[in-house]
Amino acid sequence: MEKTLHVELKENRYPIIVGSGNITRIGECLKSLSKSTRVLIVTDTSVKHHYGPLILRSLENAGFDVDLIEVPVGESSKSLEQFARIQDSLVANQLDRSSMVVAIGGGVVGDLAGFAAAVYMRGIDYIQIPTTLQAQVDASVGGKTAINHEKGKNLIGAFHQPKLVLIDVDTLNTLPKRDLRAGLIEVIKMGVIRDEHLFEMVEENLEAILDLDAETLIDMIARACANKADIVAKDEKESRLRMVLNYGHTFGHALEALTDYDGLRHGEAVSIGMNCAAQLAVNLGMFSKTDFERQRNLLIQAQLPLTFPSNLTPKTICETMYYDKKALDGNLRLILPTRIGEVVIRDDVTDTQIIEAISQCN
Ligand SMILES: NC(=O)c1ccc[n+]([C@@H]2O[C@H](COP(=O)([O-])OP(=O)(O)OC[C@H]3O[C@@H](n4cnc5c(N)ncnc54)[C@H](O)[C@@H]3O)[C@@H](O)[C@H]2O)c1
Numbered sequence: 001m002e003k004t005l006h007v008e009l010k011e012n013r014y015p016i017i018v019g020s021g022n023i024t025r026i027g028e029c030l031k032s033l034s035k036s037t038r039v040l041i042v043t044d045t046s047v048k049h050h051y052g053p054l055i056l057r058s059l060e061n062a063g064f065d066v067d068l069i070e071v072p073v074g075e076s077s078k079s080l081e082q083f084a085r086i087q088d089s090l091v092a093n094q095l096d097r098s099s100m101v102v103a104i105g106g107g108v109v110g111d112l113a114g115f116a117a118a119v120y121m122r123g124i125d126y127i128q129i130p131t132t133l134q135a136q137v138d139a140s141v142g143g144k145t146a147i148n149h150e151k152g153k154n155l156i157g158a159f160h161q162p163k164l165v166l167i168d169v170d171t172l173n174t175l176p177k178r179d180l181r182a183g184l185i186e187v188i189k190m191g192v193i194r195d196e197h198l199f200e201m202v203e204e205n206l207e208a209i210l211d212l213d214a215e216t217l218i219d220m221i222a223r224a225c226a227n228k229a230d231i232v233a234k235d236e237k238e239s240r241l242r243m244v245l246n247y248g249h250t251f252g253h254a255l256e257a258l259t260d261y262d263g264l265r266h267g268e269a270v271s272i273g274m275n276c277a278a279q280l281a282v283n284l285g286m287f288s289k290t291d292f293e294r295q296r297n298l299l300i301q302a303q304l305p306l307t308f309p310s311n312l313t314p315k316t317i318c319e320t321m322y323y324d325k326k327a328l329d330g331n332l333r334l335i336l337p338t339r340i341g342e343v344v345i346r347d348d349v350t351d352t353q354i355i356e357a358i359s360q361c362n
Protein backbone atom coordinates (compact mmCIF):
# COMPACT_ATOMS: atom_id res chain seq x y z
CA MET A 1 0.00 0.00 0.00
CA GLU A 2 1.35 3.37 -0.98
CA LYS A 3 -0.16 6.85 -1.24
CA THR A 4 1.13 9.69 -3.38
CA LEU A 5 0.07 13.30 -3.05
CA HIS A 6 1.47 16.52 -4.45
CA VAL A 7 2.48 19.90 -3.16
CA GLU A 8 1.16 22.27 -5.81
CA LEU A 9 3.21 25.44 -5.93
CA LYS A 10 2.93 28.42 -8.29
CA GLU A 11 5.99 27.44 -10.28
CA ASN A 12 6.30 23.71 -9.75
CA ARG A 13 4.89 20.72 -7.96
CA TYR A 14 6.49 17.83 -6.13
CA PRO A 15 5.30 14.49 -4.84
CA ILE A 16 5.09 13.17 -1.32
CA ILE A 17 5.13 9.38 -1.41
CA VAL A 18 3.99 7.60 1.76
CA GLY A 19 4.49 3.86 1.93
CA SER A 20 6.00 0.88 3.68
CA GLY A 21 9.42 -0.44 2.62
CA ASN A 22 9.90 2.19 -0.06
CA ILE A 23 13.37 3.38 1.01
CA THR A 24 14.77 0.15 -0.37
CA ARG A 25 13.66 1.46 -3.79
CA ILE A 26 15.22 4.90 -3.37
CA GLY A 27 17.74 4.27 -6.18
CA GLU A 28 14.99 3.56 -8.73
CA CYS A 29 12.97 6.51 -7.48
CA LEU A 30 15.85 8.94 -7.88
CA LYS A 31 16.71 7.77 -11.37
CA SER A 32 13.59 9.35 -12.79
CA LEU A 33 14.27 12.62 -10.95
CA SER A 34 17.98 13.21 -11.14
CA LYS A 35 19.78 14.82 -14.04
CA SER A 36 23.12 13.41 -12.92
CA THR A 37 24.47 10.37 -11.14
CA ARG A 38 26.18 12.42 -8.41
CA VAL A 39 24.49 12.40 -5.04
CA LEU A 40 25.47 13.58 -1.57
CA ILE A 41 23.65 11.89 1.29
CA VAL A 42 23.39 13.90 4.52
CA THR A 43 22.41 11.98 7.63
CA ASP A 44 23.17 11.75 11.34
CA THR A 45 25.11 9.09 13.20
CA SER A 46 22.09 7.24 14.51
CA VAL A 47 20.12 7.20 11.26
CA LYS A 48 23.23 6.19 9.33
CA HIS A 49 23.64 3.25 11.66
CA HIS A 50 20.08 2.05 10.98
CA TYR A 51 19.57 2.92 7.32
CA GLY A 52 22.90 3.98 5.78
CA PRO A 53 23.90 0.62 4.28
CA LEU A 54 20.40 -0.03 2.87
CA ILE A 55 20.22 3.32 1.14
CA LEU A 56 23.78 3.26 -0.15
CA ARG A 57 23.17 -0.16 -1.66
CA SER A 58 19.96 0.92 -3.35
CA LEU A 59 21.55 4.05 -4.82
CA GLU A 60 24.70 2.28 -5.95
CA ASN A 61 22.71 -0.54 -7.53
CA ALA A 62 20.84 2.10 -9.52
CA GLY A 63 24.14 3.46 -10.83
CA PHE A 64 24.61 6.49 -8.57
CA ASP A 65 28.00 7.79 -7.52
CA VAL A 66 27.34 8.46 -3.84
CA ASP A 67 29.13 10.45 -1.13
CA LEU A 68 27.84 10.46 2.43
CA ILE A 69 28.31 13.01 5.17
CA GLU A 70 27.34 12.20 8.72
CA VAL A 71 26.63 14.85 11.37
CA PRO A 72 26.36 14.29 15.11
CA VAL A 73 22.91 13.52 16.50
CA GLY A 74 20.90 16.45 17.86
CA GLU A 75 19.83 20.05 17.41
CA SER A 76 23.40 21.32 17.82
CA SER A 77 24.15 20.05 14.30
CA LYS A 78 21.98 22.80 12.82
CA SER A 79 25.11 24.93 13.01
CA LEU A 80 27.35 27.01 10.78
CA GLU A 81 30.07 24.46 11.49
CA GLN A 82 28.13 21.48 10.11
CA PHE A 83 26.81 23.65 7.28
CA ALA A 84 30.42 24.48 6.33
CA ARG A 85 31.38 20.79 6.46
CA ILE A 86 28.64 20.00 3.96
CA GLN A 87 29.69 22.86 1.64
CA ASP A 88 33.30 21.61 1.86
CA SER A 89 32.18 18.14 0.94
CA LEU A 90 30.07 19.39 -1.99
CA VAL A 91 33.07 21.33 -3.32
CA ALA A 92 35.64 18.60 -2.64
CA ASN A 93 33.52 16.00 -4.39
CA GLN A 94 32.88 18.36 -7.31
CA LEU A 95 29.12 18.17 -7.19
CA ASP A 96 27.66 20.47 -9.82
CA ARG A 97 24.35 22.19 -10.48
CA SER A 98 22.78 18.96 -11.69
CA SER A 99 23.81 16.94 -8.62
CA MET A 100 21.47 16.19 -5.78
CA VAL A 101 21.47 16.25 -2.00
CA VAL A 102 19.53 13.54 -0.20
CA ALA A 103 18.55 14.29 3.41
CA ILE A 104 17.89 11.15 5.44
CA GLY A 105 16.89 11.68 9.06
CA GLY A 106 14.76 13.80 11.33
CA GLY A 107 14.02 17.49 11.10
CA VAL A 108 17.55 18.41 12.10
CA VAL A 109 19.11 16.69 9.11
CA GLY A 110 16.30 17.87 6.81
CA ASP A 111 16.66 21.52 7.80
CA LEU A 112 20.46 21.45 7.62
CA ALA A 113 20.77 19.53 4.34
CA GLY A 114 17.95 21.53 2.76
CA PHE A 115 19.68 24.78 3.61
CA ALA A 116 23.02 23.46 2.32
CA ALA A 117 21.29 22.56 -0.98
CA ALA A 118 19.52 25.93 -1.07
CA VAL A 119 22.74 27.91 -1.22
CA TYR A 120 25.32 25.65 -2.89
CA MET A 121 25.76 27.10 -6.39
CA ARG A 122 22.71 29.29 -5.65
CA GLY A 123 20.56 26.22 -5.15
CA ILE A 124 20.69 22.59 -6.23
CA ASP A 125 17.99 19.94 -6.02
CA TYR A 126 17.42 17.93 -2.89
CA ILE A 127 15.07 15.27 -1.66
CA GLN A 128 13.77 14.58 1.82
CA ILE A 129 13.63 11.11 3.34
CA PRO A 130 12.23 11.91 6.80
CA THR A 131 12.68 9.19 9.41
CA THR A 132 10.97 10.69 12.49
CA LEU A 133 7.21 11.12 12.70
CA GLN A 134 7.79 14.83 13.39
CA ALA A 135 9.70 15.22 10.12
CA GLN A 136 7.31 12.98 8.16
CA VAL A 137 4.23 15.06 8.97
CA ASP A 138 5.79 18.47 9.39
CA ALA A 139 9.45 19.39 8.86
CA SER A 140 10.04 17.67 5.51
CA VAL A 141 7.05 19.26 3.79
CA GLY A 142 6.95 22.92 2.89
CA GLY A 143 10.48 23.93 1.93
CA LYS A 144 11.48 25.79 5.08
CA THR A 145 15.19 25.14 5.69
CA ALA A 146 17.43 26.64 8.33
CA ILE A 147 20.30 26.42 10.76
CA ASN A 148 20.54 28.04 14.18
CA HIS A 149 22.50 31.04 15.37
CA GLU A 150 23.68 31.23 18.97
CA LYS A 151 21.15 34.04 19.47
CA GLY A 152 18.20 32.10 18.14
CA LYS A 153 16.79 29.06 16.44
CA ASN A 154 16.35 28.94 12.65
CA LEU A 155 17.73 32.47 12.23
CA ILE A 156 19.72 31.58 9.10
CA GLY A 157 17.65 29.91 6.45
CA ALA A 158 15.88 29.90 3.11
CA PHE A 159 12.76 28.67 1.41
CA HIS A 160 13.86 25.83 -0.85
CA GLN A 161 11.34 23.20 -1.87
CA PRO A 162 12.50 19.58 -2.25
CA LYS A 163 11.99 17.63 -5.49
CA LEU A 164 10.48 14.72 -3.60
CA VAL A 165 9.52 13.71 -0.08
CA LEU A 166 9.81 9.95 0.35
CA ILE A 167 8.24 8.63 3.53
CA ASP A 168 8.77 5.06 4.65
CA VAL A 169 6.70 4.27 7.74
CA ASP A 170 8.90 1.23 8.43
CA THR A 171 11.65 3.60 9.57
CA LEU A 172 9.51 4.42 12.61
CA ASN A 173 10.20 0.91 13.93
CA THR A 174 13.58 2.03 15.22
CA LEU A 175 12.44 5.44 16.49
CA PRO A 176 12.23 5.68 20.30
CA LYS A 177 8.58 5.69 21.46
CA ARG A 178 9.05 9.02 23.17
CA ASP A 179 9.98 10.62 19.82
CA LEU A 180 7.04 8.89 18.17
CA ARG A 181 4.62 10.39 20.68
CA ALA A 182 6.27 13.80 20.42
CA GLY A 183 5.84 13.69 16.64
CA LEU A 184 2.20 12.71 16.99
CA ILE A 185 1.46 16.12 18.49
CA GLU A 186 1.89 17.72 15.04
CA VAL A 187 -0.82 15.39 13.69
CA ILE A 188 -3.15 16.19 16.59
CA LYS A 189 -2.37 19.89 16.09
CA MET A 190 -3.29 19.64 12.41
CA GLY A 191 -6.55 18.00 13.45
CA VAL A 192 -7.42 20.82 15.84
CA ILE A 193 -6.52 23.63 13.46
CA ARG A 194 -8.32 22.41 10.34
CA ASP A 195 -9.28 18.74 10.11
CA GLU A 196 -11.62 17.21 12.65
CA HIS A 197 -11.60 13.92 10.74
CA LEU A 198 -7.83 13.63 11.20
CA PHE A 199 -8.30 14.31 14.92
CA GLU A 200 -10.87 11.49 15.04
CA MET A 201 -8.50 9.18 13.17
CA VAL A 202 -5.96 9.62 15.96
CA GLU A 203 -8.63 9.24 18.67
CA GLU A 204 -9.93 6.02 17.17
CA ASN A 205 -6.64 4.44 16.15
CA LEU A 206 -4.23 5.54 18.84
CA GLU A 207 -3.27 2.01 19.80
CA ALA A 208 -2.62 0.94 16.21
CA ILE A 209 -0.58 4.11 15.66
CA LEU A 210 1.60 3.54 18.71
CA ASP A 211 1.91 -0.14 17.74
CA LEU A 212 3.14 1.05 14.33
CA ASP A 213 0.49 -0.60 12.21
CA ALA A 214 1.72 0.31 8.71
CA GLU A 215 -1.64 0.82 7.03
CA THR A 216 -2.93 3.07 9.82
CA LEU A 217 0.28 5.09 9.78
CA ILE A 218 0.19 5.53 6.00
CA ASP A 219 -3.41 6.79 6.16
CA MET A 220 -2.70 9.15 9.00
CA ILE A 221 0.60 10.52 7.68
CA ALA A 222 -0.79 10.98 4.17
CA ARG A 223 -3.76 12.90 5.54
CA ALA A 224 -1.55 15.09 7.76
CA CYS A 225 0.77 15.78 4.81
CA ALA A 226 -2.18 16.59 2.54
CA ASN A 227 -3.22 19.25 5.03
CA LYS A 228 0.27 20.68 5.23
CA ALA A 229 0.63 20.58 1.43
CA ASP A 230 -2.63 22.48 1.07
CA ILE A 231 -1.53 25.18 3.50
CA VAL A 232 1.89 25.47 1.81
CA ALA A 233 0.30 25.69 -1.66
CA LYS A 234 -1.87 28.57 -0.51
CA ASP A 235 0.88 30.35 1.42
CA GLU A 236 4.31 29.24 0.22
CA LYS A 237 6.34 31.98 1.92
CA GLU A 238 4.43 32.20 5.20
CA SER A 239 2.42 35.38 5.05
CA ARG A 240 -0.70 34.67 7.05
CA LEU A 241 -2.41 31.32 6.49
CA ARG A 242 0.69 29.28 7.35
CA MET A 243 0.69 30.90 10.79
CA VAL A 244 -2.08 28.58 11.94
CA LEU A 245 0.56 25.85 12.08
CA ASN A 246 1.87 27.67 15.13
CA TYR A 247 -1.03 26.57 17.30
CA GLY A 248 0.49 25.78 20.71
CA HIS A 249 3.91 26.81 19.43
CA THR A 250 4.24 30.32 20.88
CA PHE A 251 3.76 28.82 24.35
CA GLY A 252 5.84 25.77 23.35
CA HIS A 253 8.80 27.75 22.01
CA ALA A 254 8.93 29.72 25.27
CA LEU A 255 9.08 26.46 27.24
CA GLU A 256 11.79 25.11 24.95
CA ALA A 257 13.85 28.29 25.36
CA LEU A 258 13.40 28.29 29.14
CA THR A 259 14.50 24.67 29.40
CA ASP A 260 17.47 25.31 27.08
CA TYR A 261 16.05 22.95 24.45
CA ASP A 262 17.00 20.17 26.80
CA GLY A 263 14.75 17.86 28.78
CA LEU A 264 11.57 18.63 26.81
CA ARG A 265 11.08 17.40 23.26
CA HIS A 266 9.67 20.00 20.86
CA GLY A 267 6.46 17.99 20.59
CA GLU A 268 6.13 17.79 24.37
CA ALA A 269 6.53 21.56 24.71
CA VAL A 270 3.88 22.02 22.01
CA SER A 271 1.56 19.63 23.82
CA ILE A 272 1.74 21.79 26.95
CA GLY A 273 1.37 24.84 24.72
CA MET A 274 -1.77 23.48 23.07
CA ASN A 275 -3.28 22.79 26.46
CA CYS A 276 -2.53 26.38 27.57
CA ALA A 277 -3.86 27.86 24.31
CA ALA A 278 -7.04 25.79 24.60
CA GLN A 279 -7.49 26.86 28.23
CA LEU A 280 -7.09 30.48 27.18
CA ALA A 281 -9.69 30.01 24.44
CA VAL A 282 -12.11 28.54 27.02
CA ASN A 283 -11.50 31.53 29.31
CA LEU A 284 -12.21 33.90 26.43
CA GLY A 285 -15.53 32.12 25.85
CA MET A 286 -14.61 31.07 22.31
CA PHE A 287 -13.94 27.32 22.83
CA SER A 288 -16.27 24.91 24.59
CA LYS A 289 -15.28 23.05 27.72
CA THR A 290 -16.30 19.82 25.93
CA ASP A 291 -13.83 20.41 23.08
CA PHE A 292 -11.17 21.42 25.61
CA GLU A 293 -11.66 18.10 27.42
CA ARG A 294 -11.61 16.23 24.12
CA GLN A 295 -8.20 17.63 23.22
CA ARG A 296 -6.97 17.14 26.78
CA ASN A 297 -8.06 13.49 26.83
CA LEU A 298 -6.33 12.71 23.57
CA LEU A 299 -3.08 14.27 24.80
CA ILE A 300 -3.34 12.21 28.00
CA GLN A 301 -4.06 9.01 26.06
CA ALA A 302 -1.01 9.71 23.89
CA GLN A 303 1.01 10.14 27.10
CA LEU A 304 1.96 13.68 26.20
CA PRO A 305 2.55 16.25 28.97
CA LEU A 306 -0.03 18.93 29.80
CA THR A 307 1.60 20.92 32.56
CA PHE A 308 4.73 23.05 32.50
CA PRO A 309 7.84 22.30 34.58
CA SER A 310 7.32 23.45 38.19
CA ASN A 311 10.48 25.58 38.29
CA LEU A 312 8.99 28.00 35.73
CA THR A 313 6.48 30.73 36.58
CA PRO A 314 3.55 31.68 34.31
CA LYS A 315 4.87 35.27 34.22
CA THR A 316 8.31 34.19 32.95
CA ILE A 317 6.69 31.95 30.34
CA CYS A 318 4.51 34.82 29.15
CA GLU A 319 7.49 37.21 28.95
CA THR A 320 9.53 34.67 27.01
CA MET A 321 6.70 34.25 24.51
CA TYR A 322 7.50 37.77 23.25
CA TYR A 323 10.94 36.61 22.10
CA ASP A 324 9.37 34.21 19.65
CA LYS A 325 9.85 35.57 16.16
CA LYS A 326 6.12 35.36 15.56
CA ALA A 327 5.53 38.28 17.95
CA LEU A 328 4.73 41.15 15.62
CA ASP A 329 5.27 44.83 16.49
CA GLY A 330 5.42 43.82 20.14
CA ASN A 331 2.03 42.12 19.91
CA LEU A 332 1.65 38.40 20.43
CA ARG A 333 -0.26 36.69 17.69
CA LEU A 334 -1.89 33.64 19.16
CA ILE A 335 -3.61 30.83 17.33
CA LEU A 336 -6.68 29.91 19.36
CA PRO A 337 -9.26 27.20 18.68
CA THR A 338 -12.98 27.86 18.23
CA ARG A 339 -13.79 24.13 17.86
CA ILE A 340 -11.89 20.93 16.99
CA GLY A 341 -11.09 21.64 13.34
CA GLU A 342 -10.97 25.44 13.38
CA VAL A 343 -8.73 28.16 14.79
CA VAL A 344 -8.49 31.94 14.56
CA ILE A 345 -5.54 34.31 14.85
CA ARG A 346 -5.86 36.71 17.82
CA ASP A 347 -3.56 39.63 18.57
CA ASP A 348 -5.68 41.29 21.25
CA VAL A 349 -5.15 38.98 24.20
CA THR A 350 -3.71 40.64 27.32
CA ASP A 351 -0.75 39.39 29.34
CA THR A 352 -3.03 38.99 32.35
CA GLN A 353 -5.28 36.64 30.37
CA ILE A 354 -2.28 34.67 29.11
CA ILE A 355 -0.75 34.37 32.58
CA GLU A 356 -4.06 33.25 34.04
CA ALA A 357 -4.46 30.50 31.44
CA ILE A 358 -0.89 29.28 31.99
CA SER A 359 -1.48 29.22 35.78
CA GLN A 360 -4.47 26.94 35.23
CA CYS A 361 -2.19 24.49 33.39
CA ASN A 362 0.04 23.84 36.35
N1 LIG B 1 11.42 22.98 8.33
C1 LIG B 1 10.31 22.94 9.00
O1 LIG B 1 9.25 23.34 8.52
C2 LIG B 1 10.31 22.40 10.39
C3 LIG B 1 9.12 22.14 11.05
C4 LIG B 1 9.17 21.58 12.32
C5 LIG B 1 10.38 21.28 12.91
N2 LIG B 1 11.53 21.55 12.25
C6 LIG B 1 12.84 21.25 12.85
O2 LIG B 1 12.94 19.86 13.04
C7 LIG B 1 13.86 19.60 14.08
C8 LIG B 1 13.32 18.52 14.98
O3 LIG B 1 13.15 17.36 14.22
P1 LIG B 1 13.04 15.91 14.87
O4 LIG B 1 12.08 15.96 15.98
O5 LIG B 1 12.84 14.97 13.76
O6 LIG B 1 14.47 15.75 15.60
P2 LIG B 1 15.86 15.06 15.15
O7 LIG B 1 16.14 15.27 13.74
O8 LIG B 1 16.88 15.53 16.11
O9 LIG B 1 15.58 13.51 15.41
C9 LIG B 1 15.32 13.07 16.72
C10 LIG B 1 16.21 11.90 17.10
O10 LIG B 1 15.77 10.73 16.44
C11 LIG B 1 16.86 10.06 15.80
N3 LIG B 1 16.27 9.36 14.66
C12 LIG B 1 15.77 9.91 13.53
N4 LIG B 1 15.15 8.97 12.81
C13 LIG B 1 15.30 7.80 13.46
C14 LIG B 1 14.86 6.49 13.22
N5 LIG B 1 14.10 6.19 12.17
N6 LIG B 1 15.19 5.52 14.11
C15 LIG B 1 15.92 5.84 15.22
N7 LIG B 1 16.32 7.06 15.52
C16 LIG B 1 16.02 8.04 14.66
C17 LIG B 1 17.83 11.15 15.48
O11 LIG B 1 19.12 10.63 15.33
C18 LIG B 1 17.67 12.04 16.70
O12 LIG B 1 18.45 11.55 17.75
C19 LIG B 1 14.09 20.92 14.81
O13 LIG B 1 15.36 21.42 14.50
C20 LIG B 1 13.02 21.82 14.21
O14 LIG B 1 13.43 23.18 14.16
C21 LIG B 1 11.53 22.09 11.00
Ligand SMILES: [Zn+2]
Binds near residue numbers: 138186249266270
Ligand atom coordinates in the same frame (compact mmCIF):
# COMPACT_ATOMS: atom_id res chain seq x y z
ZN1 LIG C 1 6.14 21.90 15.78
